[in-house]
Amino acid sequence: MYCLQLNYHEFWLIEAYGDSDQEDDEHVAHVDFKEQKEIITLPDFAGQIELPSLYEDAKKGVSIYPPWSSIYPKSDPQLNVKNTLICHVTRFFPPPVRVLWTKNNVTLSRDYPNKDGTLNLFSQLSFIPEEGDIYSCFVKHKALQLISQIFVSVCSDVEITEPSTGPSVFCGVGLALGLLGLATGAVFIAKRETWI
Structure with a gap:
């Protein structure tokens, strides 16, 4: 003003x-x-x-400032457990800013204009994470040449186990014994030729 x-x-x-x-x-x-x-x-x-x-x-x-956006879940996501994604838009001027949600490139919500004149906007989307889903938050503002998109993809928690050291130790000991036997055999063969 x-x-x-x-x-x-x-x-x-x-x-x-x-x-x-x-x-x-x-x-x-x-x-x-x-x-x-x-x-x-x-x-x-x-x-x-x-x-x-x-x-x-x-x-x-009046200066025009483009928004900064971030997307994050309300709590740690677990597959097939309801959660909320939050798209935080900040540092923009002037209002309004618009937010649109998509899941796997399909629109989930209408535009949410920021009508109250605030310079921070929190947009929320309730969702149930499923493996491979990609959720996007599109942000439209007059200072942006293109529509800004940030996304999050849902991955399953695959437990990675470290391989056991038992087979490696067994292989190493076997190799050492084999080389020791080969060396001992070579010594006996060399001494046998001198006895003859």
């Missing part, structure tokens, strides 16, 4: 983003971006002022 405030009977142009901004409790004017015009709020006895470029100046001063 762009506001013009009256402080000590001087006009100040103050740039602020929010519902209102005041100095010395004397609100003079603000910009309504939905109506695309400036609103003068001086009382009648104060005399009226004209601010022809306030809306255009306010529009130029």
Whole structure:
């Protein structure tokens, strides 16, 4: 919101983003971006002022920030046990931002616009994880060239067991004994030739 405030009977142009901004409790004017015009709020006895470029100046001063998104489960997922996925969208301006959920590229929900003007949005989806499922959270915002997509895939917990060391030890001992026997045999053969 762009506001013009009256402080000590001087006009100040103050740039602020929010519902209102005041100095010395004397609100003079603000910009309504939905109506695309400036609103003068001086009382009648104060005399009226004209601010022809306030809306255009306010529009130029508004920066657009793309959202940051993350997706995570509410609790540790287990196959075939109901859970909730949360898509957290933050650091965006201005509102609104829209969130759309899909499962295996099939739409699960309608768009959820952020109408309350907040700059954080938590969108939730209840789901029952099944192996191989891919859930996506699509985020639409005017600062994004493309729709942002983040996803999570469901995998089963496969227990990996370490191989036993028994066969390796047995093989090593057998190899050592075999080499020892070969060396002993070679020694006996060499001594037998000298006896002859």
